[in-house]
Amino acid sequence: MTTALHHAVWLIALAAMPAPGLAYDKPAFELALDIDQDGTMDRAVVMQNDDGRADLYIYLATGEEKLDPSRKPDFVKKALTEDRILDLESKGEGSLAITSCFGCGASKSTEDTLIVVYRNRSFLVGGYSRNWDWNIQKSDGTVETTIGDCDINYLTGKATASRDLDDGKPVKGRFKPVPLNDWSYEKRPRICSF
Template sequence: MDRAVVMQDDGGLADLYFYLATGAGKPDPSRKPDFVRKALTEDRILDLEAKGKGSLAITSCFGCGASKSTEDTLTVVYRNSKFLVGGYSRNWDWNIQKSDGTVETTIGDCDINYLTGKATASRDLEDGRPVKGRFKPVPLKDWSYEKRPKICSF
């Protein structure tokens, strides 16, 4: 059994720690992690969820339901003794109050499967459409939300 731990101070950067082959017992606090990714995100981590085939989904949010909010899910996989970003999805709901009293709303989402190389994106209320391009797994140590594909920006 492997373990993943996120450490994040309120409003601070989130650090991700992986401990491989920990067994089912209580973790030893003196054990050093097998992999550390400092400053993974400055957004609030909402959830860590084990997925099939040994992957881990890390969900974070900015705004978390406020008038300007985004939710990101980073899927991490362990392949060939390396931690990789195997998937990334993002959805956003951004409301901007205009000077005339109206509200301009921008909504959309993207979903990238780096393992298959396929991606979809949508804007407003349309269904997700395939995105042209080649998407390859990214080493987790090199991942940055600032380097995410343009289809995931609004």
Template sequence: MTTTLHAAWLIALAALPAPALAGDKPAFELALDIDQDGTMDRAVVMQDDGGPADLYFYLGTREEKLDPSQKPDFVGKALTEDRILDLEAKGKGSLAITSCFGCGATKSTEDTLIIVHRRGQFLVGGYSRNWDWNIQKSDGTVETTVGDCDINYLTGKATASRDLEDGKPVKGRFKPVLLKDWSYEKRPKICSF
């Protein structure tokens, strides 16, 4: 009987949404009105040390504590491999997620993903990235690559810079990307170095 109860407990525990699992604590949690319907929603980022970050949205939660049995309205798995630094509500119901790799080391990048909810869908409304990458060469010199990019998917415009020059407009138009289709591996080429 104990084995049956133990197995039933494990099955019930596995069926719960990820943020509700015992021992898991959100890396970040934020109340905001992302769908702009007048009711507070909740964004939760879960990330183990060194692991990918998962994003959960719970719509219409008001400001109460999340019910562990509540199913998320959206789950974005492996949103980034980098360490999440901040989750911030921005104007017009947008959410900014900032992450970094290296975080100030000789090889570092910082990314900010802007998420919006429009016409019933979660979209990537913007993306920015800056990098400072130093590579030690075999002759003892250091090769430094710095730059940044900033894309506003809602307006379709972007800027990019290399080295220490000012950002310049990028030719072409950028269209909003469904958040479910976004991955850090699909970032635009102008944001690579």
């Protein structure tokens, strides 16, 4: 009984302690890649904050080094998303894919992938894809399901979208790269909403 009481006291004490700031304590995700395609590895770091926001930090020419908390990043995008980050991945040709989810497999869930590229000395959104599976319980006991996806390649200007179980169809119009500083999930194209 005393051991259980000790554990309970420790758990309460730990829960009452202020949480350390996440700004460099431990990245949620970290990836070395050559995002600016200059032959030297760079580093992308995502920090998931206590409030759920995910911030992106990019350090040029530091991919081979250990992350130094005192070094100022070359690029910062605060509040990149409020969803949970699932993965960072290099997609070749300097492309960084950042995948996040809301609900993450629950009855109401979405998954987003943002492709970040470096072109003409600027960080841009080069692509964006989203899929959703949204189930709403109605008052009569039935469930209304909305399924769909979108895929936009801002570099080629082309996009596809689908609803329900249909195959993706080309979307009319041209899509241009968006400066990463200007990007927000609230500004995503209408074809990616449901």
